[in-house]
Amino acid sequence: MSNWTTITLADTIYSSDSGEWGNDPNGYNEVWVLRSTNFTNSGKVDYSKVIKRSVPPSKNKLFLNKGDIILEKSGGSPAQPVGRVVYVDNLAISPAICSNFLQKLSVKGIYDQKFIFYVFFNLYRSGASRKYQQQTTGIINFKLNEYLRESTVIPCSITQQRKIAKILTTVENQIEKTEELIAKYESVKHGMMQDLFTRGVDENGKLRPKREDAPELYKKTELGWIPREWEVEKFGNCGRWQGGITPSKAQKSFWENGTYLWLSPKDITSSILKESEDHLTDNALQNNSIQLYPPESIIIVFRSSILRRTFPVAKCIRPFTINQDLKTLILFDNFNQNFVFNFLKHSEQLILRKAVKSGTTVESIDGKTFFNILIPKPNLNEQIQIANILVAFDKYHNEEHLTLAKLKNLKTALMQDLLTGKVEVTPDPEDQ
Numbered sequence: 270m271s272n273w274t275t276i277t278l279a280d281t282i283y284s285s286d287s288g289e290w291g292n293d294p295n296g297y298n299e300v301w302v303l304r305s306t307n308f309t310n311s312g313k314v315d316y317s318k319v320i321k322r323s324v325p326p327s328k329n330k331l332f333l334n335k336g337d338i339i340l341e342k343s344g345g346s347p348a349q350p351v352g353r354v355v356y357v358d359n360l361a362i363s364p365a366i367c368s369n370f371l372q373k374l375s376v377k378g379i380y381d382q383k384f385i386f387y388v389f390f391n392l393y394r395s396g397a398s399r400k401y402q403q404q405t406t407g408i409i410n411f412k413l414n415e416y417l418r419e420s421t422v423i424p425c426s427i428t429q430q431r432k433i434a435k436i437l438t439t440v441e442n443q444i445e446k447t448e449e450l451i452a453k454y455e456s457v458k459h460g461m462m463q464d465l466f467t468r469g470v471d472e473n474g475k476l477r478p479k480r481e482d483a484p485e486l487y488k489k490t491e492l493g494w495i496p497r498e499w500e501v502e503k504f505g506n507c508g509r510w511q512g513g514i515t516p517s518k519a520q521k522s523f524w525e526n527g528t529y530l531w532l533s534p535k536d537i538t539s540s541i542l543k544e545s546e547d548h549l550t551d552n553a554l555q556n557n558s559i560q561l562y563p564p565e566s567i568i569i570v571f572r573s574s575i576l577r578r579t580f581p582v583a584k585c586i587r588p589f590t591i592n593q594d595l596k597t598l599i600l601f602d603n604f605n606q607n608f609v610f611n612f613l614k615h616s617e618q619l620i621l622r623k624a625v626k627s628g629t630t631v632e633s634i635d636g637k638t639f640f641n642i643l644i645p646k647p648n649l650n651e652q653i654q655i656a657n658i659l660v661a662f663d664k665y666h667n668e669e670h671l672t673l674a675k676l677k678n679l680k681t682a683l684m685q686d687l688l689t690g691k692v693e694v695t696p697d698p699e700d701q
Contacts, residue, residue, distance in 0.1 A: 273690045279417040281385045284375040288367035291322035301365040312390045316361040331366040336382035338374040345409040352398040356386040384430035391684045428696040433687045440680045447673045454666045462615045465655045492643045499647050505640025508600035513591035516553045523553035530589040534573035537581040561588050567598040576632035580617045607656035
């Protein structure tokens with residue numbers, strides 16, 4: 270690393286300016302103002318929620334330029350420490366400034382701007398900047414001057430800095446494209462589920478014509494218009510809904526070296542579950558009459574604060590037990606598991622709106638309301654056809670999620686290796 274040098278963060282900055290909040294828009298010297306709500310975890314600016322404010326002409330020096338770094342110096346939370354940074358790449362709005370809770374940092378021309386941003390971004394990502402937080406009131410502040418005295422190592426050559434920034438930006442762009450593809454998948458699936466659960470498929474596996482085009486194929490029910498061959502059933506009649514318990518935590522023999530999954534709301538972090546934070550022993554199952562449920566059984570959260578915003582539905586690939594805040598569904602033979610699983614996910618907003626009890630200490634599902642919510646019931650063969658379409662779609666969706674996870678891990682590893690000089694890079698001719 271003989272071609273690397275140690276400097277402070279302040280050495281890379283020629284101008285550090287506090288943002289300005291200004292006044293309500295009055296038609297005079299109005300500018301766009303970026304706030305911490307415009308920060309993304311990837312370090313890019315989200316321009317979808319910008320607002321306009323009026324600021325005096327004397328503040329025009331605060332106008333943002335391409336290559337500036339914006340640092341959050343006030344705000345934050347226990348889960349999201351203050352000190353986040355974003356990079357002003359393509360300024361989508363102009364003129365624009367940042368608010369008074371933010372700091373505009375302009376990089377000296379002898380350094381590559383994007384590379385210096387990655388240095389700041391990596392310090393935050395690694396947690397190295399957390400020690401500069403302080404909280405004297407309700408707001409968490411950032412000790413910016415002390416932070417800027419933080420030492421770091423960088424390549425002496427700006428061409429090497431540029432090459433490192435190019436590599437990281439390439440991975441970032443791949444991450445962004447994958448995220449866009451996942452969002453597109455999710456949007457398409459939402460529309461697909463709406464069609465499949467209201468029109469179904471014919472004997473050839475194709476969507477039935479719309480009701481407007483073939484009204485004779487449909488009938489009106491409490492659930493709405495559905496194919497004439499279908500029936501309507503209640504969630505409560507799809508199978509046996511069963512709960513669980515929490516064995517005594519004081520009995521170590523129930524928990525220590527346990528091998529049986531014991532699921533609680535904190536474990537329901539994805540649609541497909543493979544593991545749990547806690548495990549039970551044979552002793553726990555035998556002494557508490559705990560049932561071990563079969564793999565692929567549907568699991569829902571029935572009591573948790575998470576019900577304020579989402580209704581988790583999952584399946585577990587291994588035998589499992591659950592606590593009292595979850596319910597699992599053992600389906601009757603006339604229902605297909607993946608059909609019901611996807612319909613539950615499709616009904617999330619309806620369930621949150623109708624069945625979640627509000628005004629309680631911890632949100633919970635009102636059982637009577639939930640079990641009376643209606644579900645369409647095609648014949649079993651059509652349920653399987655519908656489910657297979659959605660399962661195949663989910664396969665591609667899950668593959669993109671795996672790709673995204675790999676790309677994010679790659680970016681983290683590259684930042685650790687490239688920004689510390691652990692791995693050397695050779696600049697391309699165009700980096701000169």
